[in-house]
Amino acid sequence: MPVPAEYVRSLHAYELRVLLALERLMRRYQWVPLDVLKSATKFSESELSYRLGRLMAMDMVRYEKVPYEGYALVFNGYDSLALHTLTRRGTIQALGTLIGVGKESEVYEAMGLGVVVLKFHRVGQRSFQSVRLKRGYMPEAGHCPWLFASTSSAKMEYDALKALHPAVSVPLPIDQNRHVVAMSYIPGVNLSQATVTEPQIILDEILDNIREAYRLGIVHGDLSEFNVMVDEGQCWLIDWPQWVETAHPNADEILGRDIVNILQYFKRKYGIEYAFDEALARVVE
Incomplete structure (x- = not known):
């Protein structure tokens, strides 16, 4: 889970400075040495130790002795920085x-x-x-x-x-x-958890969306029934961090895998027979 909201609200400006310094320094250090962190924050050793203690109590920072003594930002701390920024921007x-x-x-x-x-x-x-x-x-x-x-x-x-x-x-x-x-916010439920009344329509809509993405130069890269949301005859494709450009050397193979995953799901659950070659031609036409 992300860090509790009350922790984010209670962060002192000095603690935010420590988190930001750790974020910056962790591009060079796996565990940031105390003297390096002290130099970066310009805090006294006692002030820095106090702030680190609070951050560790909130599980935003961790301390390790091996392979050397140092501190690292962990996901709760990173969540806090992201939530703080999104709140300041007015996004949330x-x-x-x-x-x-x-x-x-x-x-x-x-x-x-x-x-x-x-x-x-x-x-x-x-x-x-x-x-x-x-x-x-x-x-x-x-x-x-x-x-x-x-x-x-x-x-x-x-x-x-x-x-x-x-x-x-x-x-x-x-x-x-x-x-x-x-x-x-996307309404509805995951396709893997739904039983749709008109599966052929949903399958056609998914293939049409794959085609439109392909025309824009993008292949999903991880498409399956777990990455589709459905609601009253509508569908949405979600979870895109593994996408590749259509110019990628493996794009054809990746596109084929996405299509096969969807066709196999609809065949397995709804008995719909849809030839792969026909589906591929529909997408890349």
Whole structure:
């Protein structure tokens, strides 16, 4: 879960300065040494120790002795920085309840100008190696904390939504800061949990949306029944951080996999037979 809202509200300006300094320094250090952090914040040792103690009590910062003594920003601290910025911008006013959990994300309702959705990207918590292999934005080598990988994931998704909306039925992108994307609320339920009354219409609509995205130069890259929302005959394609350009050398293979996933789901659940070659021709025509 993201950090409790009362923790964010209670943060002192000095504690925000510590979090921001850690965020900056963690691009160079896995664990930021105390003397480096002291120099960056310009705090006395006693003031810095007090602020670090409070942040560690709120599980925003962690301390480690191995391989050397140092401090690191963790997701609760990163959540706090993102929520603080989104609130200051006027994007959100309050954080609501958890409405969805993915392999690498948590999705919450929030209040902005009406109900909005906040998607907190959590890249690599399960398997660093699998993420490094699959994601083009992960560096080949070197230090890449999950925080910054999650920010890259959020930016990828936000950029896709901006490029696709409104031609493709996707959430409206509202804002993005660090690893958090703010977007419009989508009604309905996940396709994997629904039983639709006219599955052929929904399948056709999904394929049409894949086609429109393809025309805009984008392939979803991770499409399945788990990344489609449906409501009263409408559908929306969600979860876009793994998209690739149609010019990508593996784009055809990735597009084919997306289409196969959808066709197999509708065949398995609804008995709809739809030839892959026909579906592919419909998308790339």
